Each structure stands twice: as C-alpha cells, then as structure tokens.
Amino acid sequence: MASSDIFTLGLGLTPPWRMIDQRLETDKQPNELHLAVAAEPGARFPCPPCGRLCKPHDWKELSWRHLNFFQHACIVSARVPRADCPDHDVLRINVPWARPDSGFTPLFEQVALLLMREMPVSAAARIIGVTDQRLWRILQFYVRQTVERFDLRHVDNASSIAANISTAAFSGVSVRRLRHVRNSAAPAAIIAGVISISRVSGARLLMRSSLLL
Numbered sequence: 065m066a067s068s069d070i071f072t073l074g075l076g077l078t079p080p081w082r083m084i085d086q087r088l089e090t091d092k093q094p095n096e097l098h099l100a101v102a103a104e105p106g107a108r109f110p111c112p113p114c115g116r117l118c119k120p121h122d123w124k125e126l127s128w129r130h131l132n133f134f135q136h137a138c139i140v141s142a143r144v145p146r147a148d149c150p151d152h153d154v155l156r157i158n159v160p161w162a163r164p165d166s167g168f169t170p171l172f173e174q175v176a177l178l179l180m181r182e183m184p185v186s187a188a189a190r191i192i193g194v195t196d197q198r199l200w201r202i203l204q205f206y207v208r209q210t211v212e213r214f215d216l217r218h219v220d221n222a223s224s225i226a227a228n229i230s231t232a233a234f235s236g237v238s239v240r241r242l243r244h245v246r247n248s249a250a251p252a253a254i255i256a257g258v259i260s261i262s263r264v265s266g267a268r269l270l271m272r273s274s275l276l277l
C-alpha cells in the first residue's frame with residue numbers, strides 16, 4: 065500500500081477528493097507533515113442544504129490540523145469550492161474530513177476533548193500545540209450541540225441552570241435530569257454560564273465524552 069493510500073484511508077477521503085501531495089517540512093520545530101488534498105478536475109459538489117450536485121463557483125485555500133503523524137504536526141490543506149445552487153445561492157461546501165467552520169479534523173477534536181476532560185484547557189493547549197482560544201471554541205461547539213438537544217423552553221433562571229449543568233458536568237451526572245427544571249433562558253446563555261463557571265473556577269470541565277459526542 066502506498067503512503068498516499070494510508071493517508072487517504074486515515075482522513076476518510078472519498079471521491080472526488082484525493083491526496084495529491086505529502087511533504088515533511090523539517091525547517092520547522094516541531095516538524096510539520098503537510099498533506100495536500102484536491103478534487104478531481106470537473107467535479108461537482110453537493111450543496112450543503114439540499115445535496116444537489118452543483119458546479120463550483122469559486123475556490124478558497126483552507127487548512128485543518130490533524131492528529132500528529134508520530135512526532136510531527138500534521139496539517140491538511142485543500143482548495144474548497146463554493147457550490148452555485150439554483151435554490152440556495154452560493155455556499156461553501158462541506159468536506160468529508162472536517163465539520164463546517166472547524167480548523168480541525170474530528171479525530172483531532174476527539175483527542176482535544178479527551179485531554180480537556182482530564183486537565184485545564186491551557187494545559188491541553190500546551191500539549192497539543194494550539195492556542196487555548198482554539199480549544200475553547202471546540203469545547204463551546206460541542207457543549208452547545210449537547211445543550212441544544214435538551215428541551216429548555218421553560219427555563220427562566222440561567223445562572224441557576226448553568227450552575228446545575230456545571231455541577232452535572234463535574235460530577236458526571238447526566239444533564240438530561242435538568243429537562244424537568246421549570247424556567248426560560250436561551251441555551252446560549254446557559255452555555256456561556258457553564259464555560260464561565262469552568263474558567264473562573266479554574267477546575268476541569270469533566271463533561272463526559274458521551275454527552276459531547
């Protein structure tokens with residue numbers, strides 16, 4: 065099996081995407097492995113809302129941090145098009161190796177979440193080699209995704225609920241128990257409260273991965 069096939073499998077690339085280049089930059093410390101991905105010429109791309117295959121409207125060079133390859137930082141890059149859909153206008157397409165608007169692959173995010181569960185975000189950032197702000201954005205996305213699964217229409221005491229969710233996160237108790245609290249705050253305020261409490265306390269955010277993923 066060629067090395068490009070191994071990287072293709074590792075990233076979960078599917079047509080029209082393919083690996084076109086890999087190079088190790090040894091002039092940087094730590095060294096960086098760069099994987100270049102490209103679409104087949106003439107390919108059409110699914111519009112994000114409806115899935116209709118559309119012509120590319122324009123392209124933008126983007127990059128994502130992936131799991132380290134041995135001791136080397138691994139960075140995936142690709143020119144990603146915006147699809148020109150007759151029903152939804154021009155929208156950036158989704159790539160199979162990362163969620164929308166993330167600068168990381170899911171495998172990288174999973175490792176980051178596991179580390180953040182076990183230590184302060186700043187410590188996880190030092191180990192992974194990215195800024196803690198970027199890790200907070202990953203955490204915020206998955207906390208928001210988790211909280212939005214719950215019925216919070218009748219919540220009216222954000223600080224109380226935030227404290228309760230935070231307590232549940234720290235103790236490992238399922239947040240689902242909070243479904244029955246009768247109050248009416250926006251989920252965003254609750255998430256902000258959870259993250260704020262975690263930051264102020266300086267403690268670990270022990271949200272279980274089963275709640276986050």
Ligand SMILES: [Zn+2]
Nearest residue numbers: 111114149152
């Ligand atoms: Zn569409």
